[in-house]
Amino acid sequence: MFDYETIRLIWWVFIGVVGIAFALTEGFDFGVGTLLPFIGKTDVERRVIINTVGATWEGNQVWLVLLGGAIFAIWPAVYATLFSGLYVAMLLVLFSLFFRPAAFDYRSKIEDPRWRNSWDWSLFIGSTLPPVLLGVLVGNLILGLPFHFDQDLRSFYDGSFWALLSPFALLCGVTGLLLTTFHGALFLKWRSEGVIHQRAVNTVNALGPMLLIALTAATVWVFVGIDRPEITQMAATDAPSNPLHKTVIAHGASWLHHFMTYPWMWLAPLTAFSGIALAWLLGKGESRTGAFVLSSLGITGVALTVGFGLFPFLLISSTAPGSSLTLWDGTSSHNTLLLGFWITIIFLPIVLLYTRFVYRVMWGSVTEAAVLKDSHTLY
């Protein structure tokens, strides 16, 4: 069907698609959770906010689970190195995600204000820490991570958790949080009326410029201040996966040079900035759907910028450049990639179809009246 080289490239695209789907869908869930204690002043207001995502957050979270599963299946060495190397950071992501299901499902079960307030802050933590930590993670993917493989292809990590928190990575963490919060505010605005709608608009208005500044700073930093390794010799792109069969120079090139070599790649940061800027300009006004779609485009642009910038690298090693993983030497076998391809081709459309059905059934503005009427069935 597809030769090994082609299917490797297809899977790079697929995993990008899953990652973007995660950022777009769970992105607004995170944002709504972050804004919950601030935009919702009373219990009824908070219930309105929670119920804008209440019926669908669980399905959205599967994109994260699938992203992990797909990386495990397609790039097992990346999964092994990333999760074990960033042990403490990954566990912090996991622990913060623990706060979410219980916060959604248990909050409404008891009417006591202290109980409900505690769960609101739990949802805040569970929705705020992951985008910060994942932003820091992306920052470190750009900077490279200190890992190497031994002869048995066992990966060793030579850094610490604290070393991940470099200024650039922290800037990425802040950017990540601003992205999800901005996106979440636009979603909340889309699905609410009255006072909550107005507060969401104000949030969009305030966060837009901050996000654009953070994004500009991070972009300039990457293009001016961060080197990219360069592969000087490697095995064929259809050779069996073994990352140790290549030669890599640590600071061989720059991101600027990389984008200059492939000028079409500039479309990605262009989409990112124009998407976010237009989402802000429209979001301040009446636009609901349009502004949300533009912010989704903007997030897609950000993800593509990082993906294109790293290509063909998946994980850059800062201490042993030769151990870096690329999409040509870090994948599963040809058979497994083909198997995964067919599973994806069959199930992706099915999943999208029924997800669309569920959103259509549950669509419409969530109002205080509706929440009060269904006190015992809604969250």
Add this chain to the structure above:
Amino acid sequence: MFGDDIVMLSRMQFGLTALYHFLFVPLTLGMTFILGIMESVYVMTGKEVYKDMVKFWGKLFGINFAMGVTTGLTLEFQFGTNWAYYSHYVGDIFGPILAAEGWMAFFLESTFVGLFFFGWDRLSKVQHLAVTWLLAVGTSLSALWILIANGWMQYPVGAEFNYETLRMEMTSFADVFFNPVAQVKFVHTVAAGYVTGSMFVLGISSWYLLNKRDIGFARRSFSIASAFGLASILSVIVLGDESGYTSGETQKMKLAAIEAEWDTHPAPAGFTVFGLPDQDNQKTDMALKIPYVLGLIATRSIDEEVKGLKDLREDSVQRVESGMVAYDNLQKLRAGDNSSSVKQHFDEHKADLGYGLLLKKYTDKVIDADAATIQKAANDTIPKVAPLFWTFRIMVACGFIMLFIFAMTFYYCATRVADQKRWLLRMAVWCIPLPWIAAETGWFVAEVGRQPWTISGVLPTHMSVSSLSAGQLWFSIGGFALFYTILLIIEMYLMLKYVRLGPSSLHTGRYCLEQQPA
């Protein structure tokens, strides 16, 4: 290679978090099906009480489901965080199975669970019923995929080692999917989940009946649970027996350890009901045996023998020696010696490569192992007999007690006198924990019985761990202990609160606590 403490801590963390996750999984599996049955009756008869049943038992299901989601995330993270070499070594087979689970099962259950709770007024009766069944199918599909993954760890078919990439690679997805161990495990485990749901509904309904509250509601829930439970427990026991048969073919060491069979006896082998296994002296004291039974279970015949641990251990010695040859030739291949004799030698012995890797615990070079070290590695291939022997018997005992309960309740339901049999109702309440005890001991047998391997005969457990420090592991174990304890307290509190409220929690005005003066 790695300190024993890293291996022990990693195993402890995985074991505890997996067992904890499985407190919630079987109830989800069972409850979704019972909800589907109740709602089908509602749609067919139009009686409101069945809708109330779906909504009330659905609330309890929801409290449990949140915990299943929370603790399930841990497992997906954990293969990478704590078992990195395992992930590299078998990701080519294990990874796609997990990804398929994501596509086919997680999306289905997680997308429709929201509609199940919030779609009542937005969907037609039949549409909502379809949603409930899709939720049930989703949860069972998720069990299918994870048990295919686990079945492959017990009996790794359809894959072989590739010396160029230094890992196992899939050769036949069909072999992995139709792995007999996986198929049997799937039905056994899913049916055990249905039993858990049934026992839960049966026990709580019994409690309502004992307290003479919401009789109509409780009696109907009780009947559905007893019928579904009887069918399920019969499947569990039949498939459990089938597991014994497939183990006899595919996991001889585990079977012999469960039975504490040190010696190979002339066929047909007897089943040891009671005994005190003694690992050091390789014998079982005070064994009480029923003739023929083990032979029947394991071989489905009376003239085939069941191999004892001592003989299986002798096989291991040979395989370790053969594994050393495989390892030696693997080193030559990696060093670039691609001569046909090296390749041929490697191919002849590569099925035993995993046994060679057992030596890594004692010597990093493997090929310099002396006879005494080989004997030590062979000893390691015998799992700890006494814990397996006992946990297995606890599981079986729980199964048969539940068979008795479901048979009796079903019989008395059919004769319409169930609410008068107070002893049986009381027994049903007290036996609510049994399916959980059976499920947890069952997993203990399956996983501890596979030791010293993560992938049976392919990858030793001590090779599979990540390159971590003890400090990192204590950090994570501490975090899990803290979060899981708090969450369990909250979950149990809510569960008990809603069980006590009963269907009155629906605020329909039809149930007992609402009719008393406030």
